[in-house]
Amino acid sequence: xxxxxxxxxxxxxxxxxxxxxxxxxxxxxxxxxxxxxxxxxxxxxxxxxxxxxxxxxxxxxxxxxxxxxxxxxxxxxxxxxxxxxxxxxxxxxxxxxxxxxxxxxxxxxxxxxxxxxxxxxxxxxxxxxxxxxx
Numbered sequence: 765x766x767x768x769x770x771x772x773x774x775x776x777x778x779x780x781x782x783x784x785x786x787x788x789x790x791x792x793x794x795x796x797x798x799x800x801x802x803x804x805x806x807x808x809x810x811x812x813x814x815x816x817x818x819x820x821x822x823x824x825x826x827x828x829x830x831x832x833x834x835x836x837x838x839x840x841x842x843x844x845x846x847x848x849x850x851x852x853x854x855x856x857x858x859x860x861x862x863x864x865x866x867x868x869x870x871x872x873x874x875x876x877x878x879x880x881x882x883x884x885x886x887x888x889x890x891x892x893x894x895x896x897x898x
Contacts, residue, residue, distance in 0.1 A: 787823060824865060
């Protein structure tokens with residue numbers, strides 16, 4: 765991975781394909797797991813590992829900001845089985861994904877509101893399509 769490009773190499777003939785995305789997150793290696801919390805984090809300053817907080821900061825903050833401006837927002841994860849979509853969206857154990865991190869941030873911001881004339885309505889839904897079945 766380089767920036768927003770992911771390169772896949774065929775091990776049989778070494779042919780390469782490049783794929784470009786809005787965001788690419790490295791979660792293959794370069795992390796350590798805290799034995800007390802089970803939370804994964806970068807294993808040092810040179811690590812490319814993108815933890816759940818990195819995903820939220822680069823993607824979730826913009827979605828959250830748009831929601832508070834009154835826009836309907838969506839997050840969409842697409843990719844190969846085992847690529848980390850569910851992990852990025854929901855997380856596992858103490859490694860909360862972007863949905864619970866964003867939910868926490870939404871309700872924190874709502875609780876900090878001091879204006880009695882501002883009213884909030886929060887609706888959320890999730891849908892998983894697997895093998896093109898709902």
